[in-house]
Amino acid sequence: MIRALIVDDEYPAREELRYHLQNYPNIKIVGEAGRITEAVELIEAIQYDVIFLDINFPTDSGISLAMHLQKRKDPPYVVFITAYDEYAVQAFDVNAVDYILKPIDENKLKRSIEKVTALLEHTHALASDPLSTSILQSAKNDDVNPSTSLSGAKASGKISAFMNDKIVLVPSEEIYFAYVDTNYVFIKRHGDKLMTKYTLTRLEEKLLGLSFVRISRDHLVNVNKIKEISPFFNGRCTITMTDKEGSKLQVSRRQSSELKRIFDI
Numbered sequence: 001m002i003r004a005l006i007v008d009d010e011y012p013a014r015e016e017l018r019y020h021l022q023n024y025p026n027i028k029i030v031g032e033a034g035r036i037t038e039a040v041e042l043i044e045a046i047q048y049d050v051i052f053l054d055i056n057f058p059t060d061s062g063i064s065l066a067m068h069l070q071k072r073k074d075p076p077y078v079v080f081i082t083a084y085d086e087y088a089v090q091a092f093d094v095n096a097v098d099y100i101l102k103p104i105d106e107n108k109l110k111r112s113i114e115k116v117t118a119l120l121e122h123t124h125a126l127a128s129d130p131l132s133t134s135i136l137q138s139a140k141n142d143d144v145n146p147s148t149s150l151s152g153a154k155a156s157g158k159i160s161a162f163m164n165d166k167i168v169l170v171p172s173e174e175i176y177f178a179y180v181d182t183n184y185v186f187i188k189r190h191g192d193k194l195m196t197k198y199t200l201t202r203l204e205e206k207l208l209g210l211s212f213v214r215i216s217r218d219h220l221v222n223v224n225k226i227k228e229i230s231p232f233f234n235g236r237c238t239i240t241m242t243d244k245e246g247s248k249l250q251v252s253r254r255q256s257s258e259l260k261r262i263f264d265i
Contacts, residue, residue: 002120003030007039007062008054013102017052017081020109026117036060048076050116055082063087066094077119079112092197159206161187161194170194172210176243178203178220191244213258215251223262
């Protein structure tokens with residue numbers, strides 16, 4: 001049974017969510033809270049598996065509660081349910097399982113519950129294996145401790161990214177390059193691009209030792225996906241990637257020298 005807490009300052013919103021959740025026999029609503037302070041008290045008293053959490057509260061934010069939860073040894077999973085779409089990136093920065101806009105779409109809620117169920121089943125399976133405990137903890141607390149989260153990333157070799165309303169896990173070998181565009185970091189696959197929650201420096205750390213090289217301030221490249229290296233003026237060069245578009249990327253002067261070293265040019 002999945003123990004759930006509903007946190008929303010509007011009673012009709014909590015009532016609507018209760019109505020939807022009654023269709024899931026594996027979900028048991030153990031508590032409700034209309035304020036963040038009330039939610040914290042409940043969380044300290046009871047171990048919840050998942051929290052269905054609103055974003056905007058009169059004197060606080062659901063994001064701040066999620067940040068607080070990440071400091072716990074075994075935090076519950078968080079599904080944000082809100083009327084505001086502009087907080088999605090912040091929500092995934094605190095490792096939210098999903099982000100659902102009001103009014104609640106039944107199909108999206110169903111997918112969220114399936115995600116939570118799968119995560120909990122995986123957690124319970126790993127809990128019985130002592131060797132997996134450290135990896136599990138770093139996966140649930142990705143950005144809280146950089147050293148452990150980096151270790152987890154090496155073990156999985158996957159990067160989380162956003163596709164429509166889903167989180168997808170992209171194997172590092174499918175990434176051709178990563179780049180910054182208007183303050184967001186995207187990863188380029190063969191024929192598409194996906195937005196991530198990371199800074200480029202953080203992404204570089206997570207991909208450390210996996211054939212990725214920072215070629216400029218705004219680009220991180222998988223050297224195994226380079227097709228051509230063309231001479232450029234003033235000691236710099238341009239690389240052509242093997243993605244569908246044959247993307248051409250300019251390499252900084254210092255990193256041009258590094259590429260020459262890597263490929264023994």
